[in-house]
Amino acid sequence: MAGAAGEQHGSVEPPPAIELRGVSKAFGLVQANKNIDLVVQPGTIHGIIGENGAGKSTLMNILYGLHRADSGEMYINGALAPIHSSADAIACGIGMVHQHFMLVPNFSVLENVMLGSEGGMLLAEGREETLGTLKKFADEYGMTVDAEVLVGDLPVGLQQRVEIIKALKGGAKILILDEPTGVLTPQEAVSLFKILGTLKQDGVTILLITHKLEEIMATTDTVSIMRQGEMVGHRATAETNPEELAELMVGRKVLLQVDRGTSDPGEVNLSVSGLGCVSPHGSSLISDISFDVRVGEIVGVAGIAGNGQSELMEALAGMRPPSTGTINILGQTITADGQSDPQIMRAAGLAHIPEDRHKFGLVLGFEARENAILGYHYSRRSGDGRLIDGAAVTAHCRELMSAHDVRPANPQLTARNFSGGNQQKLVIARELDANPQVLIVGQPTRGVDIGAIEFIHKELIALRDQGAAILLISVELEEVLGLADRIMVMNNRQQVGIITRAEADEQTLGLMMAGITPDKGT
Template identity: 55%
Template sequence: MTVTPAPHSPPKSAHQWAVELVGIDKRFGPVHANKDVTLRFAPASIHGLVGENGAGKSTLMSILYGFYHADSGQILVRGREVEIKGSQDAIGLGIGMVHQHFMLVETFTVLENLLLGHEGGPLLAPAVARARREVEELERTFGLEVPLDALVADLPVGVQQRVEILKALYRGADVLILDEPTAVLSPPEVEQLFRILERLRAEGRTVVLITHKLKEIMAITDHVSVLRRGAVVAEFATAATSRQELADAMVGRKANLDVEKAPPQPGPVLLAADGVNVVDARGVTTLKNACLTVRAGEIVGVAGVAGNGQSELLEVLSGMRPFASGRVTIKGTALEPGGTYDPADARRRGVAHVPEDRLKLAVVKEFPAAQSAILGYHEEKGLARKWRLDWKRVTAKTAELMERFDVRPRDPALRTSLFSGGNQQKLVMAREMERDPDILLVGQPTRGVDIGAIAFIHKQLVALRDRGKAILLVSAELDEIMALSDRILVMCDGEIVGELSAAEATEGRIGSMMAGVAETATGSVSGEEQ
């Protein structure tokens, strides 16, 4: 990252704090999410909030934004104690929040989304004109240019995020909470976001940044607080700490930040695609002439900005989506368009799939963990007796998986939605890897996952590779792609535009290819400084 945090000093007196959370305590049944948490955020600063999955970060910020109510403790805004009963109270106090999963109406225009719920009167036309003027001024002030009359559904994810930030500022936010804001952004979009955050800080706003990406914490924040198992365990001035010190504080032990793996020993091709095309319901070709091979004993990474065909590629190979033309070959068996290949057939052929969006495609939030842990595999021997599931066996199996994959809390009966995102991810990884598949398709394996869980998941993927399995990895994290992959494919606009070996790959080179910058005949990237 090229952004350098500005020098910053905390306020000299208590009334100058933008927000104070004092002695916040919150339980969800047996889960003690926040334990007597005290945090203070300075005005005109960017404050990082880090911790393992389930450490209580999102719960704490949801209390500040009014989604939850603390069991005990105080909230002070600009030195005055307040009661926040809902998000409208928070907004009224100048607190805004941009969630990891955006809260936009995709069929509305940008301006309609900004205005929604804040029309300011029965006549819409004057409200729209007034909103346009105010938003255009905010755009100029903070460098947040967005097409106000475009449908949200037609916007790239990075632009949608700017809409969310604009929405909070339009509602008067002086304190802006960002929950995993870079999870689906490309490196250039991250740089642009950080420039926006710098301008917010320069204008006197307070930003609270929840992220698992320690490189970003070091690049943009002034101060950082570490939560572990619901409690604050460390606080640092960012300039006085390091990624390693933060990682150690997060996990409570020496953290290994490097992926350890031996050179690959590739075997026969287990998975191949040859000229595969996908046409969506609108008649648009979203995957174009995809050609790839994945061998036993190797990890092939797929890099690209979200929405450039990676999702369609995974869905075709896993049987979730039909393809219009081309051929897919699984362990020597060719599949033609219009066949009966589906997810159940994929599992029978030894193909496991960790979807990119765990909440939409991998778990059922309302189910207990024991049910989410067997989705797609419920007909396996050992889980059923005759035509009925044996819930005692299912529960015991889930408890075993939770222990082996460090899913917290270890409660198979707990509703899936009550696990943190990272623990949901570990549950899905456990379910798919438990079957020792010959081919693993994995999308965004560590999205929203903490440093300890990332290291664990990476270790499991490398171990699977070393057992002679073929792994196709799609990730928006270039560090992850480069650390895990033996070969890297780069996608742009629905096409695989290049392939690099692990030795050839650099973040700048991959990022440029993701952005559609062509390579020269010598292999360098046109316009890129080497």
């Protein structure tokens, strides 16, 4: 059990900070949590790891009172705690930092932290108190933030800091962090973990939810592994290793390294020069981007989310008209004055695996076979005649599903009912089926379980070796380093530079992602 470390102290040991017994939760017919037991000792960092859909977030939402368990009991510091709302959770001394921040962007840091403890009719009292809180956190934990800055203007790492202060300001001694490093640069992540270490020394119990094995290994004391709604193991971090954790998560051994092979770049298939986009309001979304992608080559685009990568992808896919510069796909040029449209790009030989499959890549309420013709609904895939040929669409989708290992291989199943990995495989299957000469792919493995990641990476390498030019945009550095032959780094909506894979390591990329051009001299 997770309590192994504490049990050696004998009878004087304090009760566990959190104890869950037999917690179950179902959403309709889906059993999200099955009979979960969990013990977390006070003043430790406890990791919870599992694939997407394993039930980690549901469990944390139950603990924080956002969901109500169907059965089971929760004990906080040894006492039975009936948590039915987040107010109950806060009263029990639990704070939570959500994956997507719950901040008001056009409020200042002070106003955001003050939210919920404004004091009386006038704000003066609340302001004083909140300023005190901010000072306390700055002094004791080194969590310095400027009180008067608008939260929307802060970098993500500092926004998260504000969230943590909000969660802890009422004296919470239990802190839940849901995928805290997903949006951070490596440097920001390091400083987050330093803060977590200080908090732990101060007696705060930290629950860290993540799918990143290396974070678990580097920061936690104990770790629990979830799979398909069940707790499948509790380990002391010192006594386990990433391979064992990965195996527990997916239930079988997986390959963490990508066998990239060697690339043999040929002629230029995709050429971008001086590309810029402006928003309808006139602000610059990306500017002055120039690069080539050759046949048989993967060019990775690294950068912190929100530095123009999405806009670059949309421009290349024809979803956002360029305002300056040119895009050249297999000799066909798209300029700022010309027409830009996803159908034109597809006709030119480009396929696009979008970075957000729920937002762009799929219509979740459609059947799989209907999604398999999205964007190709005018092509022969959907039938030769004026009407859509249902039988042909179904047969085609069945072929795609067996070729790309989409499970369950049921063309009539609604897209929503596939797991994240299989949804992504369906999108990839649809786009690769066009036999693209140029592929742009965004976050191919976001929210995808380890088994599917491996499969998707192999498919991309195989496509490269067949002679496609691939542009890969990902916020996962590991993925870019694992797949790309050359890497372009973006910062502040511009390109910082392009380096070869051999020149790249996490340190260099981290600096470039922060906008610092590498010193070529050394």
